[in-house]
Amino acid sequence: MGDYRVGLGIDVHAFADPVEGRELVLGGVRIPSERGLRGHSDADVLAHAVTDALLGAAGLEDIGHYFPDTDERYRGADSLQLLGEARRIVGGDWAVVNVDVVVICERPKIREYREKMRENLAAALGVEPSRVSVRGTTSERLGFTGRGEGIAAQAVCLLERIGGG
Numbered sequence: 001m002g003d004y005r006v007g008l009g010i011d012v013h014a015f016a017d018p019v020e021g022r023e024l025v026l027g028g029v030r031i032p033s034e035r036g037l038r039g040h041s042d043a044d045v046l047a048h049a050v051t052d053a054l055l056g057a058a059g060l061e062d063i064g065h066y067f068p069d070t071d072e073r074y075r076g077a078d079s080l081q082l083l084g085e086a087r088r089i090v091g092g093d094w095a096v097v098n099v100d101v102v103v104i105c106e107r108p109k110i111r112e113y114r115e116k117m118r119e120n121l122a123a124a125l126g127v128e129p130s131r132v133s134v135r136g137t138t139s140e141r142l143g144f145t146g147r148g149e150g151i152a153a154q155a156v157c158l159l160e161r162i163g164g165g
């Protein structure tokens, strides 16, 4: 049997006040919205969850270890680029089998953007889009996502060892 490892990534970002003028970026897609998410980077909560799932599957440190929010290099950073960098850190001994990510928010409706998000994430990971799945769900107006205070994302990533070991 092959050597397979699964990783889980969870992230949450609060919505910024509209006056802060933040863009809403999810899965590398700039989504028209009155409010963006607050963060040191571009606050792409979806990309962050995928990055932590990838790093977790490889048994590495978490996203904040490699890209600290105290480092000015990551102010406003493109989180898809950070995902690509995380993929390089994981290295060529591991192949990405698949990624599945769920975004929890009332708005925006993820299904309108999911194909482009899949393409963006797949390109950063160096895999075909068919290996990446993106979905949205509401929390039925319950909790902080339901009140529109922020967006949460949960991702899983499966890796297969193809070298080293």
Ligand SMILES: Nc1ccn([C@@H]2O[C@H](COP(=O)(O)O)[C@@H](O)[C@H]2O)c(=O)n1
Pocket: 103, 104, 105, 106, 107, 108, 109, 110, 111, 112, 135, 136, 137, 138, 139, 140
């Ligand atoms: N942010 C979201 C939320 C939901 N969707 C789509 O709507 C369907 C129903 O959502 P429920 O939370 O009411 O079950 C869901 O399956 C998605 O197709 C979405 O795209 N983005």
Ligand SMILES: C[C@@]1(CO)OP(=O)(O)OP(=O)(O)OC[C@H]1O
Pocket: 011, 012, 038, 039, 040, 041, 042, 043, 044, 048, 063, 064, 065, 067, 068, 069, 070, 074, 077, 079, 082
């Ligand atoms: C990528 C980073 C870089 O500052 O993004 P942030 O916007 O700070 O987002 P968070 O999910 O709180 O932590 C991850 C950070 O490493």
